[in-house]
Amino acid sequence: MSLQAAMFIAIGGQIGSGWLFAALSAAGVAGPSAVLSWVIGGALTLVIALAWMEVGTALPFSGAIVRYPYLSHGGLTGWILGLSYWLANVSLPAIEAIAAITYVGGLFPDLGLLTTVDGVSMLSWPRGILVGLAMMVFFLLINLFGVKLLSEANRWVTWWKIIIPTVTFLMLFFVFRAGNFTDYGFFGNGGGSHSGFSSTLQAVAVSGIAFAMMGFRGVIDFAGEVKNPKRNIPLGTVGSVLIPLGIYIGLQVALIGALDWADAGVAAGDWSALEGSTWADGPLNSALKATGMALLGAFVSVLLLDAILSPSAAGYLYLGGGARVGYGLATNKYFPRALTSMNKHGIPVASAVVAFVVGCSFFAPAPSWYRLVGFISSALVLSTLAASVALMVWRRTAPDLVRPYRLPAARVLAPAGFLAASLIIYWCGFVTLVNLITILLGALCVYAVCFSTYNGWVKRGPAALLATLFLVGWIFVAGRSGFVLAAPGTTTDLSTMLAYLGGTIGLCIVFLAVLRLLTSEPGVPHLRGGYWLVFQLLALLTLGGLGSYGPLDEPILAFPWDILAAMIVSLIAYFWAVATGFAPPEMTMLEAESVAAAELEAAGDTEGAEAMKDEIVHTAVDPLPDAHPEPNQNPERKADL
Secondary structure, three states, X not given: OOHXXXXXXXXXXXXXXXXXXXXXXXXXXXXXXXXXXXXXXXXXXXXXXXXXXXHHHHOOOOOXXXXXXXXXXXXXXXXXXXXXXXXXXXXXXXXXXXXXHHHHHHHOHHHOOEEEEOOEEEXXXXXHHHHHHHXXXXXXXXXXXXXXXXXXXXXXXXXXXXXXXXXXXXXHHHHOOOHHHHOOOOOOEOOOOOEOXXXXXXXXXXXOHHHHHHHHHHHHHOHHHOOOHHHHHHHHHXXXXXXXXXXXXXXXXXXXXXXXXXXXXXXXXXXXXXXXXOOOOOHXXXXXXXXXXXXXXXXXXXXXXXXXXXXXXXXXHHHHHXXXXXXXXXXXXXXXXXXXOOOOOOOOHHHHHHHHHHHHHHHOOOOOHHHHHHHHHHHHHHHOHHHHHHHHHHHHHOOOXXXXXXXXXXXXXXXXXXXXXXXXXXXXXHHHHHHHHHHHHHOHHHHHHHHHHHOOOOXXXXXXXXXXXXXXXXXXXXXXXXXXXXXXXXXXXXXXXXXXXXXXXXXXXXXXXXXXXXXXXXXXXXXXXXXXXHHHHHHHHHHHHHOXXXXXXXXXXXXXXXXXXXXXHHHHHXXXXXXXXXXXXXXXXXXXXXXXXXXXXXXXXXXXXXXXXXXXXXXXXXXXXXOOOOOOOOHHHHHHO
């Protein structure tokens, strides 16, 4: 894969539904300072990406993102971050389908594809949701039977995705109103206490900025197929941040400048009302039509085509990504082994079907782009924590691992990337954090019952009993709180908040303490290596509940002290993670194989070097032998491991 091909895979995912809605969503939260939100989001993304360059070139194999956390911290960290990345991938096709249908439904309201709930456009039942499910079926069929055809076309589709948004924002500059930047305040008002600069920061997380920019990891996903990874992975990663960022900033400036308050049906300067305005179903389309210029109005038909093509192309890619992440989790004993089955085309068909089914469930709670984007962003960004800590742990536990790209000043830049990701997660807000953490930490019971027992570290009976008791308590605490699936603007009192936080933290501490007592010595490092992540999630949840992005009318921690506190607990988690990382047996093998491949390549043995690189992929992707091996398991491979 060339540099351009690798970069275009990432850009193809970044310019999906985000370019259609993120500009209006960001303006609705931050006002004109949304332009600054994009700059901040792009800068933070670049800092996050730096660690991925070293990690991605050191072990360049496809689907590696779901494997890195295990190779640096063992089973518990690998499970939580892998599950987070899987959740993001399986929900992305749904939001892309919702985006396409919303644009069509906004242009043709007589189709009855949309309805309004609490002032926000959502897919209607049955028409809108059924069309969305039909699109999901299409994404699934493409992945099972037609992915090769569309992968060949991806280069041309990506050129289309670059050209059309660029032409769109250039056209809107013909009706630029500078007064929209100066007459109504530079900072927006996202509602409640989220005003001023705090709303500028919040827009990075909840409006689609992080959602769009995190696609840079498409280059890392396909690192195993990239030519000259030493040069092309760093260049491709940086390019896949800067090119979309330039397009999105242009769109943001142009949309704010073209905003016609009367046509949108909201009072001039009421930025927070934009998501419920008549422009919300198709912001750029509405902006073009409101100009009254025939040439710009005629471009609406091209925009409509792109509104279907761009999200659809991203949707099928993300469903394929979800299938491969699920396959990786199943291979590593987190998901059932049935999800590793392949069809004759080499596609993990069972995992693809599961990704399809789970993805369809996201149509149920709130089938709205504006409601889903915050949750997906938080899950995506959380999984990026893996690289910063893996980089520093591998430098200690695998010093001889061949690193084609070595990050300079890593002792500064690695924690900076960790902090950048942590802050974006915190800015997502309390309700979003509740929904994400309810799933991720609730799944601790899966780690105990499946992964720990499969490896023989815990007996199945005690693990099942512990998991059942934990899950019952977890559902009770989460359900009683009223925060799960709540609207972003939900408010509560301090006593309800403290009861929820106390119950959540107490259940996690008791569960992990009992599981530690039940776990045999070989499994203890895998458990201990994940404590930092549980601490990080619970600490951010607590600060989210008590801080300026929470549901309290009078936050205990006001802005910016809550952000300072989030940075402090994140640094504690980072250094904790670096200290407790270790090298599982596979990592020791990978280091030796990496050195051997480099020596063979230096000696001119190209064939031997390629064979050793294949073995690196085998070692990295395949887990240690089963605790209860199947009769047909390769005995030689088992002996090697």
